[in-house]
Amino acid sequence: LIRxxxxxxxxxxxxxxxxRDAVEKAPVTRGVVKRFVPGSSTDDAVRATAELQSTGRMxxxxxxxxxxxxxxxxxxxxxxxxTVLRRLSDAGATAGGRAEVSLKLTALGQLLPGDxxxxxxxxxxxxxxxxxxxxTTVTLDMEDHTTTxxxxxxxxxxRVDFPWVGAVLQAYLHRTEADCRDLAHAGSRVRLCKGAxxxxxxxxxxxxxxxxxxxxxxxxxxxxxxxxxxxSHDPRLIEIAGALAAKHGRxxxxxxxxxxxxxxxxxxxxxxxxGDQMRVYVPYGDDWYGYFMRRLAERPANVGFFLRGVxxx
Ligand code: FAD
Numbered sequence: 001l002i003r004x005x006x007x008x009x010x011x012x013x014x015x016x017x018x019x020r021d022a023v024e025k026a027p028v029t030r031g032v033v034k035r036f037v038p039g040s041s042t043d044d045a046v047r048a049t050a051e052l053q054s055t056g057r058m059x060x061x062x063x064x065x066x067x068x069x070x071x072x073x074x075x076x077x078x079x080x081x082x083t084v085l086r087r088l089s090d091a092g093a094t095a096g097g098r099a100e101v102s103l104k105l106t107a108l109g110q111l112l113p114g115d116x117x118x119x120x121x122x123x124x125x126x127x128x129x130x131x132x133x134x135x136t137t138v139t140l141d142m143e144d145h146t147t148t149x150x151x152x153x154x155x156x157x158x159r160v161d162f163p164w165v166g167a168v169l170q171a172y173l174h175r176t177e178a179d180c181r182d183l184a185h186a187g188s189r190v191r192l193c194k195g196a197x198x199x200x201x202x203x204x205x206x207x208x209x210x211x212x213x214x215x216x217x218x219x220x221x222x223x224x225x226x227x228x229x230x231x232s233h234d235p236r237l238i239e240i241a242g243a244l245a246a247k248h249g250r251x252x253x254x255x256x257x258x259x260x261x262x263x264x265x266x267x268x269x270x271x272x273x274x275g276d277q278m279r280v281y282v283p284y285g286d287d288w289y290g291y292f293m294r295r296l297a298e299r300p301a302n303v304g305f306f307l308r309g310v311x312x313x
Contacts (some may be wrong), residue, residue: 002069004169006200007198007218007297007298008295010293010294010296011197011198011293011294011297012198012291012301014198014289014293014294015290015298018291019222020072021029023289023292023293024289026110030212031290032292032302033288035286036065036260036261036283036288036291036292036295037261037262037283037285037288037291037292038261038282039284040284040285040286041284042083042084042087042284043060044284045063045084045116045282045284046084046088046091046093048260048261048282048284049061049088049093049099049282050091050093050182052280052282053093053098053099053286055269055272056269056272056273056278057268057272057278057279057280058087058097058098058100058213058270058277058278058279058280059093059098059100059279059280059282060099060100060101060102060258060280060281060282061079061084061088061097061099061100061101061102061108061282061283061284062102062103062104062141062256062277062281062282062283062284063080063081063084063101063222063283063284063285064284064285064287064291065077065104065107065285065287066104066107066143066287066290067106067107067111067290068106068109068111068112068194069108069111069112069113071109071112071119073093073160074107074108074109074112074120074123075123077107077108077123078108078123078126078127079148079287081101081127081130082126082127082130084101085101085127085130085131085133085134085136086130086134088134088248089133089134089136090134094134094136095134095136096132096133096135096136096137096212097135097136097137098136099136099138100136100138101127101131101135101136101138101139102138102139102140102141102281103124103127103139103140103141103142104140104141104143105120105121105124105140105143105147105150105151105154106120106143106147108123108124108127109119109123110150110154112149114204117154120154121157121158122156123138124138124158125158125161125162125242128158128161128162128165131162131180132157134233137164137165137166137189138162138164138165138166139166139167139168139189139191139229140154140155140158140165140167140168141168142167142168142169142170142193142195143197143209144197144198144199145173145197145203146201148173148175151167152167152179155167159189162264163185163187164189165189166188166189166190166191166194166227167183167188167189167190167191167192168191168193168231169183169190169191169192169193170193170194170195170196170197171193171194171195171205171210171211171213171214171217172194172195172199172204172205172206172210172213173195173199173203173204173205174203174204174205175203176217177213177215177216177217177220180192180217180220180221180224181220181224182221182224182255183226184220184221184224184226185226186225186226186288187205187226187227188225188226188227189225189226189227189229190221190226190227190228190229191229191258192214192217192218192221192228192229192230192231192232193231194210194214194232194234195210196294196297196298197294205302211234211236211237213282214232214237215237215240218230218237218240218241218244219221219244220292221246222241222244222245222248222250223244224228224254226308227254227255227256227258228241228256229255229257229258229259229279230254230256231256231257231258231259231262231281232254233263233267234258235258235267238257238267238271241255241257242276243263243299248282252275252276252277253294255277256276256277256278256279257271257278257279258278258281259278259280259281260280260281260295261280261281261282261283262293268280269280
């Protein structure tokens with residue numbers, strides 16, 4: 001996670017409507033996006049899940065969207081989750097949590113004026129009920145730092161009825177080591193990632209300090225009684241996670257590794273083949289712009305790939 005002017009600019013552009021139009025219309029975009037997003041329909045999501053499961057990998061599905069200010073769109077997002085959970089359950093893909101879903105509360109209405117928090121929570125509960133019926137779990141994605149408190153508060157409320165709901169914590173935030181301590185209890189599922197948003201130094205570590213924080217947080221989670229979900233493509237952190245799990249006598253079913261669809265697929269397979277649990281985060285839907293820009297920001301090579309494609313058209 002390198003803090004460069006390019007990364008900062010891409011993350012700023014991730015919020016720009018004008019650039020969004022241009023990127024979405026560029027002829028090359030579709031091909032590059034496909035590397036990170038297997039498709040837009042429920043069928044595409046179900047197909048990608050089946051393919052990953054056939055190679056021993058587990059899945060968490062994300063119906064793309066964020067920051068909605070439109071109630072109908074928030075309801076449509078909830079409905080998309082209900083549909084995909086039903087389809088996956090009918091196909092026998094969800095049992096025991098092999099395919100679960102990841103939710104962004106801002107896609108479910110958290111930012112709607114007035115009752116936004118209540119509406120998002122209600123939508124999340126409906127998805128949790130569908131997940132329970134499908135014998136699987138739900139994880140709440142974490143967005144930029146202005147939403148962290150609201151998301152953790154929603155987590156606390158949802159866990160009263162659905163104690164298996166998981167949370168994401170971002171190692172780049174100064175607060176996260178303390179949040180890990182709060183959430184390292186029995187029954188708690190925590191996905192630890194570095195963090196993907198453009199955060200100021202007043203709230204977030206920068207550069208190599210993010211990795212140091214990730215290791216401190218991992219130590220807390222692996223020593224705790226919860227279920228750590230190690231979400232990173234970073235070889236060094238993956239090795240440290242394995243060593244900490246061994247140190248604390250964890251068996252391979254007491255934690256899992258997680259990576260994003262299309263990123264380091266050989267490493268995903270290697271971990272699954274050696275008997276570790278590996279879950280792939282599979283985004284699908286049409287609203288891929290913000291997700292795609294965050295992936296470009298993570299790796300300059302991806303920007304080069306994209307621009308080369310534009311230049312050769
Ligand atoms: P990095 O330092 O970015 O990368 C380490 C190495 O991984 C690189 O050297 C490269 O070899 C490889 N790599 C990383 N990214 C790419 C790429 N785009 N293309 C090709 N190779 C790459 N962030 C949030 O803020 N909130 C969330 O809710 C959230 N959920 C996530 C869920 C999952 C399952 C995962 C895996 C990530 C999630 N993230 C989330 C994103 C995360 O915060 C990071 O931005 C992202 O994972 C990149 O960090 P990294 O740990 O892989 O390390």
